[in-house]
Amino acid sequence: MKKRVLGLMMTAALAMGLFAGCGPADTGADPAATTDTATESSDSSAPAASNGKRVAVAMPTQSSERWINDGSNMKEKLEALGYEVDLQYAEDDVQAQVSQIENMIAAGADCLVIAAVDSSALVNVEEQAKEAGIPIIAYDRLLMDTDAVSYYATFDNKGVGTAIGKYIEESKDLANTDETYTIEFFMGSPDDNNAVMLYNGLMEVLQPYLDDGTLVCKSGRTSFDDTCILRWSQETAQQNCENYLTGFYADEKLDICATAFDGFAYGCKAALEGAGYAVGEDWPLITGQDAELMATKNIIAGSQTMSIYKDTRLLADKCVTMVQAVLEGSEPEINDTEQYNNGKITVPSYLCTPVAVDKDNYKEIIVDGGYYTEEQLAE
Template sequence: MKKRVLSLMLTAVMAMGLAVGCGPADTGAPADTAADAATETTDEGGSAASTGKKVAVAMPTQSSERWINDGSNMKEKLEALGYEVDLQYAEDDVQAQVSQIENMIAAGADCLVIAAVDSSALVNVEAQAKEAGIPIIAYDRLLMDTDAVSYYATFDNKGVGTAIGKYIEESKDLANATDSYTIEFFMGSPDDNNAVMLYNGLMEVLQPYLDNGTLVCKSGRTSFEDTCILRWSQEGAQKNCEDYLTGFYANDKLDICATAFDGFAYGCKAALEGAGYKVGEDWPLITGQDAELMATKNIIAGSQTMSIYKDTRLLADKCVTMVQAVLEGTEPEINDKEQYDNGKLVVPSYLCTPVAVDKDNYKEIIVDGGYYTEEQLAD
């Protein structure tokens, strides 16, 4: 899709923010022995006296590529500093994650990093961690209704929604449109605060066009409550899209699938193919988030229009510096102390900058940035 000037400016600004605002930390070399690690220092001059300390990392699922990458990046960087790492995945099972964290506490974790399946279910076990003196860092999903969390490492989630909305606005030239476009929404899990923030950012851009009729949602489902999909389920998105196509688009075409996640884009793709839509003919604009390998391949092939690139290597770097700070009694870098109110406190946070990628800029952003190789994308 041919990008307009303002879209190019948006990508450039966000790319600059990523490069400057969330650059990787130099974590130094791994300790060779326990004695070496006790006296080692990082290239930044801070102490890396981490041997004997255990960091427990609770991730939500391995069903999404991004969480696998998050976990492996985190483990690698923490072990390079000499920490022992206990990395576990809950496979989107709430009770399994509760049990995993209970076991991490019992096993003597010195710090917990948690990307929650459902943060509301973790309040009691987080209280146990606080009572045991174990600091908690929330990772890319805010831990709600607890005063046990120390810091939060994430991307600018409202900014993700804004970037998706701006991409739709610019691609369809909504400000100057003389025709209307049909749109349906596929938003994130209702138990994930990030999903709400993304929705808010998206609607700040698109609501005026819904109000004036430039965008038409034939299902009428535009609220977060009506468009959220539990556990970020790809199957849920596919079913919703199938229902919309059958119920509202038998005689009209769907122009835009505004989805909040690459998995949702896959689900919409399957539904559209089943309904007879064809890439290059009547294929809708489909958004996404995470720039997964499959999503990037789909962007190249034309079956997904764009995604939000979130370099998890950079996010892992920021989280690792938070872990190091809480275990060494120093202060990590923070760039937001206002947005992330979890109902008990405003959690000090570091927000990395999201970047919109499509067929026009994926090579510059993703390939040249070393996230994927041309060979991976060609497989």
């Protein structure tokens, strides 16, 4: 079984030839370049002899559409290269994921791809993989407090928060307005490093407007600790929003729901409808992330304002090239060796670029890019 390949000494040459739709935080990237790359990168991946090698893919849950897409995309691409693929979902059960990974190791996996439910619970099983010589690639959620991880494939998570913040800033013209807007925050899971980075990117944009009173959070809950939602729970987001509306907005309308995930947007939508808000009348600006099919339909209908489009086909492509490089004894393409310190090491990473989508540009980015069809969106 191949020994784990570490890529801690990366040269500048590794940053050349990046996907057109992926790269360091540039949320103004050309949408056409982003979507066209999915076909280009798939076509350029020539099948290689897998020598019967097995790739085990541990995904967190099937409760979110994006993880289903991630898993199926990766499985398809790995199998096209001739690898045997063991894809399993833990349904947000921490111990279930630990057991799954233990079984993957025992079954003779040659490489592990892990999107963690709670990475703090995986430290011991990751050490088992390291001792067995099995390389680990973290997928879209950084594996914390371990030196067993070789690489990390993700989107620019701070850039996601920045894009959400800038969308709010520009939509409400915060830099120039004399108006005051009320806002409440619904941030990601405290056991997911991505959630913290997203929050940091968001607040870099919005904190000045909270400080000068342009934005007012009547609940006073603006810190990450006060706004994070364990396991990205839609139900908790709805309950929080209901509590805010009842406790703080009986006499004044809520203008902005700054949410970090489409599931949170669904929860806020349900809470707002229950409180009597109506689309087209007093409906607030609602943000999201992942551009799920339902979220895109809601954007078209006006009950969600925007989402962050993250083409999981591109992310799967990038992770597959990492797997292939590791198993062939070479070094994968990397474009970040500084941001993702997991408490033990700084993990060499590849960051794809997120893109904000709304009613004005979803056709160009999502439909023309082949992510969803008009028929799917009309169902």
